[in-house]
């Protein structure tokens with residue numbers, strides 16, 4: 515298996531531990547599309563159904579993938595659209611899409627004989643890495659921005675047994691330490707700069723096609739470290755190049771306004787510049803220097819898509835709408851997909867099909883819902899008392 519630099523084209527063997535090219539460029543895995551199987555029959559959907567596209571043997575799995583796709587019957591009418599779907603990645607084993615990356619990434623770590631893994635995280639990556647390391651009997655180190663990680667995610671990393679290290683700084687600061695530590699200490703790094711992570715995450719594209727039986731016009735998703743949008747685009751391109759589909763979707767990436775270095779550069783038609791102090795209620799995407807930005811930029815450009823940003827208010831409104839009108843409880847970052855659709859509604863035709871990716875489960879961050887909410891005084895345990903409060 516070959517890794518190729520997306521900047522200079524230099525190739526490396528995938529048998530060595532390497533995350534970037536010598537020129538500093540990001541690497542991607544070249545898959546032999548002559549060998550892949552056409553198994554898109556809508557049945558028995560799990561991530562490893564697509565193993566012929568995955569450049570690693572399954573060594574650890576918690577049954578990831580096979581997440582539900584829902585038609586938003588109520589909201590699509592409200593938005594004046596005909597076909598809006600949610601692909602709910604919160605239904606993965608640890609409650610986020612990261613599990614797709616980790617089943618493949620940790621399998622690669624085991625193949626390489628690594629017994630320690632590390633990541634920086636705004637929460638979901640650490641929860642997922644900790645779970646897959648536990649299942650594999652290897653040690654996980656997770657570095658998180660101190661005080662800026664949702665409680666549910668922190669609890670997950672702790673209970674799965676990872677060594678949790680809070681960092682005085684944001685995610686970008688923590689990632690710098692992780693990159694240095696992985697090479698100095700010989701610990702396998704499983705953030706999405708690792709191209710094998712993205713090989714797992716690209717299966718979201720396969721599942722969308724497998725479940726719907728067609729390729730949607732638009733795929734909308736939140737963007738943080740910018741790996742997922744790149745991975746899903748790679749998945750659709752592989753389907754296209756293998757001859758299994760004859761059209762590609764437009765990729766639409768949504769950032770939170772206070773953490774939107776990519777969307778800003780896109781809208782202002784200028785070069786990408788990292789943002790020093792990202793801030794948003796959507797802590798999962800509170801990232802100022804998305805490591806995969808060159809891949810994400812290409813995905814949006816090649817697909818003739820868009821990068822947009824939404825305010826915290828729009829995110830929280832969309833989160834409530836998804837829960838109260840469709841019964842889907844997602845964390846704030848995930849709700850930016852719907853917030854983005856609402857913001858871009860006038861630029862989308864009513865009969866275009868749209869898939870929103872919701873990336874993480876709402877229960878990971880209950881505080882955001884409970885903050886400022888007061889339960890009424892308890893009533894006496896009687897029917898009369900109950901009738902009084904009706």
Ligand SMILES: Cc1ncc(COP(=O)(O)O)c(C=O)c1O
Pocket residue numbers: 610636638639706736737738739740741742743798799845847848873874
């Ligand atoms: C819930 C959630 N949504 C979206 C994202 C953004 O994904 P990516 O970093 O691949 O852009 C993340 C992590 O960054 C996340 O945890």
Ligand SMILES: N[C@@H](CCOP(=O)(O)O)C(=O)O
Pocket residue numbers: 612633634635636637638639640685704705706707738739741798799
């Ligand atoms: N939201 C992410 C940020 C790290 O992204 P990664 O995909 O590079 O691991 C998290 O959950 O930590």
